[in-house]
Amino acid sequence: xxxxxxxxxxxxxxxxxxxxxxxxxxxxxxxxxxxxxxxxxxxxxxxxxxxxxxxxxxxxxxxxxxxxxxxxxxxxxxxxxxxxxxxxxxxxxxxxxxxxxxxxxxxxxxxxxxxxxxxxxxxxxxxxxxxxxxxxxxxxxxxxxxxxxxxxxxxxxxxxxxxxxxxxxxxxxxxxxxxxxxxxxxxxxxxxxxxxxxxxxxxxxxxxxxxxxxxxxxxxxxxxxxxxxxxxxxxxxxxxxxxxxxxxxxxxxxxxxxxxxx
Amino acid sequence: xxxxxxxxxxxxxxxxxxxxxxxxxxxxxxxxxxxxxxxxxxxxxxxxxxxxxxxxxxxxxxxxxxxxxxxxxxxxxxxxxxxxxxxxxxxxxxxxxxxxxxxxxxxxxxxxxxxxxxxxxxxxxxxxxxxxxxxxxxxxxxxxxxxxxxxxxxxxxxxxxxxxxxxxxxxxxxxxxxxxxxxxxxxxxxxxxxxxxxxxxxxxxxxxxxxxxxxxxxxxxxxxxxxxxxxxxxxxxxxxxxxxxxxxxxxxxxxxxxxxxx
DNA sequence: GCGAGCATGG
DNA sequence: CCATGCTCGC
Numbered sequence: 001x002x003x004x005x006x007x008x009x010x011x012x013x014x015x016x017x018x019x020x021x022x023x024x025x026x027x028x029x030x031x032x033x034x035x036x037x038x039x040x041x042x043x044x045x046x047x048x049x050x051x052x053x054x055x056x057x058x059x060x061x062x063x064x065x066x067x068x069x070x071x072x073x074x075x076x077x078x079x080x081x082x083x084x085x086x087x088x089x090x091x092x093x094x095x096x097x098x099x100x101x102x103x104x105x106x107x108x109x110x111x112x113x114x115x116x117x118x119x120x121x122x123x124x125x126x127x128x129x130x131x132x133x134x135x136x137x138x139x140x141x142x143x144x145x146x147x148x149x150x151x152x153x154x155x156x157x158x159x160x161x162x163x164x165x166x167x168x169x170x171x172x173x174x175x176x177x178x179x180x181x182x183x184x185x186x187x188x189x190x191x192x193x194x195x196x197x198x199x200x201x202x203x204x205x206x207x208x209x210x211x212x213x214x215x216x217x218x219x220x221x222x223x224x225x226x227x228x229x230x231x232x233x234x235x236x237x238x239x240x241x242x243x244x245x246x247x248x249x250x251x252x253x254x255x256x257x258x259x260x261x262x
Numbered sequence: 263x264x265x266x267x268x269x270x271x272x273x274x275x276x277x278x279x280x281x282x283x284x285x286x287x288x289x290x291x292x293x294x295x296x297x298x299x300x301x302x303x304x305x306x307x308x309x310x311x312x313x314x315x316x317x318x319x320x321x322x323x324x325x326x327x328x329x330x331x332x333x334x335x336x337x338x339x340x341x342x343x344x345x346x347x348x349x350x351x352x353x354x355x356x357x358x359x360x361x362x363x364x365x366x367x368x369x370x371x372x373x374x375x376x377x378x379x380x381x382x383x384x385x386x387x388x389x390x391x392x393x394x395x396x397x398x399x400x401x402x403x404x405x406x407x408x409x410x411x412x413x414x415x416x417x418x419x420x421x422x423x424x425x426x427x428x429x430x431x432x433x434x435x436x437x438x439x440x441x442x443x444x445x446x447x448x449x450x451x452x453x454x455x456x457x458x459x460x461x462x463x464x465x466x467x468x469x470x471x472x473x474x475x476x477x478x479x480x481x482x483x484x485x486x487x488x489x490x491x492x493x494x495x496x497x498x499x500x501x502x503x504x505x506x507x508x509x510x511x512x513x514x515x516x517x518x519x520x521x522x523x524x
Numbered sequence: 525g526c527g528a529g530c531a532t533g534g
Numbered sequence: 535c536c537a538t539g540c541t542c543g544c
Contacts, residue, residue, distance in 0.1 A: 061543090062542095062543075149544095
């Protein structure tokens with residue numbers, strides 16, 4: 001089973017690219033971030049026509065997340081991150097698909113540091129950790145997947161020194177990312193490629209993609225009750241080079257299907 | 263020789279459509295209106311690549327006119343309508359191409375009526391008539407071509423009654439258009455099709471093109487010293503139906519070449 | 525650089 | 535309905 005995440009940076013402007021990628025990549029489950037469209041302007045007809053069911057949480061202009069699945073029922077569990085009823089940003093949607101909990105997230109960017117946006121990022125992470133701990137306690141096969149807006153370490157950034165005081169690389173958020181792993185969450189892509197520079201985002205500015213001046217922000221974390229099923233994974237880097245592409249590239253993993261011989 | 267006019271409604275947004283039409287229609291001389299681009303953002307490279315030389319007068323956001331020619335030298339004579347140095351709108355450009363004077367115009371819309379915009383339209387027309395009289399007096403082969411923002415008569419509008427108090431159809435402007443003809447200027451398209459409903463513009467709103475609820479605004483007027491060479495003409499109406507088309511359609515005529523037997 | 529809204533003009 | 539140019543966020 002192939003599971004992917006793609007920060008589309010505008011679902012409607014990105015539709016041709018998204019459909020092209022779905023066609024060539026054929027993932028079973030896809031998490032999307034930065035829809036940048038209100039609930040009623042999600043292109044459900046075109047997504048259906050491409051063979052996918054979907055749930056989504058839209059928002060005008062900003063944020064917005066969705067979960068797509070091919071030939072599988074999607075049971076929505078949450079369409080916002082629990083823990084703060086005043087938080088109206090559409091950054092989290094959670095579903096059960098074929099016994100797996102899928103948590104699709106678009107974690108706040110947090111820049112500029114320091115400031116209220118960074119504080120919001122930290123409090124969002126705190127609420128998120130609380131939620132993820134519930135899956136650990138319940139011993140559930142669960143996947144945390146999406147744009148974390150966290151650069152985990154020096155292998156995940158072209159020039160680490162340029163990012164020291166950036167909210168994506170601050171020690172506080174990298175520490176939080178490390179703590180998730182201590183709790184048992186496996187960074188699937190890094191576990192498959194422990195020593196390589198890997199990026200999932202290249203800025204539109206300064207010809208960042210041409211220079212391969214990227215960062216790794218999009219992650220797929222596996223709970224201990226599913227991580228043994230990890231078989232392969234990667235970044236569809238070439239998609240970033242397409243005409244009218246997002247500034248992110250899709251990231252994917254393959255999981256062994258449950259009823260396969262061990 | 264084929265001479266055409268096309269109100270492109272944004273030269274840069276319209277470039278694919280314009281190039282497609284140039285390719286299929288292959289006019290020798292083309293007048294464009296509503297470039298909606300400043301002088302430095304006219305896509306001269308792409309126009310050259312399509313086989314055309316060009317002169318143009320740009321303006322940020324609004325107006326803007328150009329003259330294109332294939333395999334002919336363009337000698338710019340005016341890049342604004344004489345008679346009012348305070349008028350900064352880019353609505354007129356005049357050139358000599360192969361002994362013919364080409365006056366490319368984008369006459370003010372004039373709505374709402376009554377008001378200062380309508381007054382501006384009338385004073386623009388007055389200055390324009392003065393200029394055109396000079397060509398008559400000099401007995402020159404000259405062509406007045408472009409978006410006149412004048413509906414000449416009831417054959418040129420789907421529902422005349424809806425336009426009675428519109429600046430495009432007011433008696434003042436229709437009278438001015440009639441006076442041009444009395445001075446010898448031939449409405450080439452109307453002279454070829456004296457009895458037909460002919461439109462060159464269909465509003466983007468209310469599915470005007472589907473309903474054929476159009477108006478005729480784009481005209482090609484010939485001085486007495488060239489009008490005998492008129493052979494054919496028409497409206498490339500189908501272009502209005504293309505994806506991402508302008509709200510106007512191109513209008514063209516064919517002139518007998520000078521050295522042909524009479 | 526490139527989304528998305530909004531204002532403005534037609 | 536559409537094009538431009540502005541602001542904003544990343």
